[in-house]
Amino acid sequence: MIKPLIILFNTFVVFLFSILFGDSAITVVGNFPKSVNPGYDFVAEITVKEAKLDGFAKLSFQVPKGFLVKEKESKNGVFAFKKNVATLTWKALKSKGDLKVKFLVTANVKKIGVKKLDAKFSYILNNKKMAVTMPSAEIFVGETEESIIAPVDTIKKIAIDNIKKNSPDTMVTKVTVSADKPSLDNPIEPNSTIVCNRTYGNGRKPNEVIVEVSIAKGSITGFAKYQDLLPVGCKAKSVATNGSSFSVADGKVKFVWVTLPADEELKVSYALEKMPTMPLEILLDKGEFSYLEKNQSKKTSLPSMVISYLAATPSIANVDSRLNNTKQTNESKAVKKSEAKSSKEETNAAIITKNDGNVSFLVQIGAFKAKIADEKLASLYQLNETIKTDMHDGFHKFMIGNFEAYKQARSRRDEVTQSGCNGAFVTAYNGSTRITVQEALMISNQKWFK
DSSP states (O other), X not given: OHHXXXXXXXXXXXXXXXXXXXXXXXXXXXXXXXXXXXXXXXXXXXXEEEEEEEEEEEEEEEXXXXXXXXXXXXXXXXXXXXXXXXXXXXXXXXXXXXXXXXXXXXXXXXXXXXXEEEEEEEEEETTEEEEEXXXXXXXXXXXXXHHHSOOTTTEEOOSOOOOOTTOOSOOBOOOOOOSSOOOOOOTTSOBOOOEEEEEEEEOSSTTEEEEEEEEEOTTOOSOEEEEEEOOTTEEEEEEEOTTOEEEEETTEEEEXXXXXXXXXXXXXXXXXXXXXXXXXXXXXXXXXXXXXXXXXXXXXXXXXXXXXXXXXXSSTTSXXXXXXXXXXHHHHHHHHHXXXXXXXXXXOOTTSXXXXXXXXXXXXXEXXXXXXXXXXXXXXXXXXXXXXXXXXXXXXXXXXXXXXXXXXHHHHHHHHHHTTOTTOEEEEEETXXXXXXXXXXXXXXXXXXX
């Protein structure tokens, strides 16, 4: 009879103690950002309030599938992460007030949407196991203004940008003027020594160019991203992705690698088509290549460039009816035939003598119906010499050099071809009159050679 009374009394004491001093005063609260980009890190802060304990305790933090959790501030707890649950365990927790811990969480998922976070704090009080749960918290995974402009102490960029399944290949930007222009700047990322180069050439239809980006990445591996700001009034679609995921979103053209290829140099390209109402010159703002190196995100920025749809190309001298440049190739073919014929008929036309005029050989680098600025060609092919122009057969023809020897002109033509002007060829003048190379060779008593 006495023993049951003692048990009943002890039970009542424990119950009364738990009401006055036990888990009723302990609560668990979390502090998380409202949103985060896929592949980005954020700090999860969990506070156990009024944790006045002296003994065993355990905090469990459950995250969605694909999330990764690392220890940041554990208050001497033993950290473990397994099957989407991070735990901190204390064999003898000595706490006199609030217990605040932090985890470094990576939202390593591709599918965007609202994700749920849960936590539970377990402890022993008077040889009885107690538990307090945190109200479920929600975090949005995906690009939003809040995730882009994130609190400095909660989010830092780690690797890849938003990868969206079934994302559209093309998107047309609205032709509007806004003060909130998209930006690639991310002050958290230090600059890198990776070398990137961006060029453009003719597209397959009017008002289209192909933008090509080469990235000398070396041996870096892991996550990486290249992006350009999409010019207003243009749309883009992928041409070559080099193993990346291509998307157009938020006013940016993006190539994202979850794992970089082993190649030391990457090449990606996309077609950039402007609306017919847009001007012939479009500013392609600065580009950016960012990647992960030893858990530190780094970036390389590319300067802005002007794209001329009138003379679009590193192969501006090639024939393209869209550039009114058809005459160029026809002339090139005719010159080659003439030069070949000259090798067989060295001086059959004796009526033409060396004294007929002042013969010079030049290298033609372009021919267009519309006149374009010389400095554009100079910048395109990195030319320091004077560019001469001549209106001939309805075309504005652009030439460089003034050589007495045909061999010198051929050498210069080869140099220009290596610079990207694949349609360059040698032409000739007798004084101010344009003549065939065959005639110029006979007048100057020079021989054609291969």
